[in-house]
Amino acid sequence: MTRATLPIILTGDRPTGPLHLGHFVGSLRNRVAYQHDYRQFIMLADAQALTDNMEDTGKVHRNVLEVALDYLAVGIDPAISTILIQSQIPELAELTFYYLNLVTVARLERNPTVKEEIRLRGFERDIPAGFLTYPASQAADITAFKATLVPVGDDQVPMIEQTNEIVRKFNRLAQREILVEAKALVPALGRLPGIDGKAKMSKSLGNTINLGASADEIRAAVKQVYTDPLHLRVDDPGHLEGNVAFIYLDAFDPDQEGLAGLKERYVRGGVGDSLVKKRLEGVLQEMLAPVRARREAFAQDPGAVMQMLKDGTFKARDVAARTADEVRAALGLRYF
Structure with missing residues (x-):
């Protein structure tokens, strides 16, 4: 098969700090292996990171470069894996807007992953709307690239299930198969606990070993x-x-x-x-x-790293734009 016909993987991280051993065992090792056999898109989900970091947007901005350096350091090859910045692809926000009409607030609140993240952050009922609607945003990220495989921890499987619900509902409305369902790839080992043994390894809990x-x-x-x-x-x-x-x-x-x-x-x-x-x-x-x-070594030339991200993002936007155009047409929103 040519790379254009390979199964598509979408994965990524929120750039809220350097990557750590938990990321490595959970997904990074697999991403290095996957890139040789799959067409892989790796997303820096900076827009999503803002849903609970609006008080410190600079942290997200700074860590885009830091996470990109971690990707390169573990062996992600930008020549065969497309690394992109979420916020620089407006079609993802557009698709999210459409998909929000295919889910209810009650269904979003029932999502086990969302419920647990809300509990961990102590939001109670004071939940940022962007955080609550994360399943629709993730569905946009996945479907924009028509990803068939998404490497996630077992706690994220409900997100993939909800993505597929949105895909099926949209395709029924469109009366044809436009969007593609995805399968969750869950690592056998699962998540690493933090060094304190009390919770998952997490930057916010300060119990990590950074790469x-x-x-x-x-x-x-x-x-x-x-x-x-x-x-x-x-x-x-x-x-x-x-x-x-x-x-x-x-x-x-x-x-x-x-x-x-x-x-x-x-x-x-x-x-x-x-x-x-x-x-x-x-x-x-x-x-x-x-x-x-x-x-x-890569950190010696941050300009080259940012150019790599720019090139990958432009390449990814071409793919997302084609999907967004198909979605608009199916919704009767193509006028010119």
């Missing part, structure tokens, strides 16, 4: 990694469940056979947490050192 972290930052973070609070002495039997150090090793340690032996000894008793953390630090230092070096 561009220095050697000293990695060392300091690993010292704080949650293990087994009942494992007070080296000879005490240890527990693996909820043990963040072992969860990270499961995700990143290339020597899984050696890790299995370490687990057996830890559970039996005789292995201290310091030894486990020493192994974890070694794994993360080795994995992140080349990522950090590539990131620093």
Whole structure:
């Protein structure tokens, strides 16, 4: 198949801070692999990030470059993956406006992902309208590029389901297949907990290890990694469940056979947490050192990075514009 006929993947991140290990295990590693076998669009969802960052729009603006550097550092190749900036494609906002007529407020409020995000942010009933309508915005992002696959965490699956509801309703109204349904690609490992073990790894909770972290930052973070609070002495039997150090090793340690032996000894008793953390630090230092070096190299020429984003965005807008034109025609909004 030519790249034009390959299945299409859409993925992306809200540029509210540098990317971290949670992003890496959840999607970034897969994006690097996918780009060789799929036609991939990677979106910097800056417009969506404003729905709960309107008091600090500068943070979103600054982090567009930071996240782009992280993409390049992990191996995303802009020659084969299209990296785009959401706010610079007005057709996405236009499609969102149309799709809002295909959903009710009650349905938006029932979306489990939206409900959980509202709870985490403490909005209660004081919800920014843009935040509440995120499912329609995400549907626009996905359908604009006629993506058939969307890599997401399991908590985001309801968003894909609601996108497909909108697709089916629109196609029924249009009486022909214009929009395309998408399938969620959920990583087998799922989301990483934060280093504190209390929640998912999140910039807002301050429990992350960033992809561009220095050697000293990695060392300091690993010292704080949650293990087994009942494992007070080296000879005490240890527990693996909820043990963040072992969860990270499961995700990143290339020597899984050696890790299995370490687990057996830890559970039996005789292995201290310091030894486990020493192994974890070694794994993360080795994995992140080349990522950090590539990131620093790309950061030497921010103008080139922004030109890459501009080129990708222009390319993506051509695709989105064609879809928006089809949608307008189906709605009887083509006059000239």
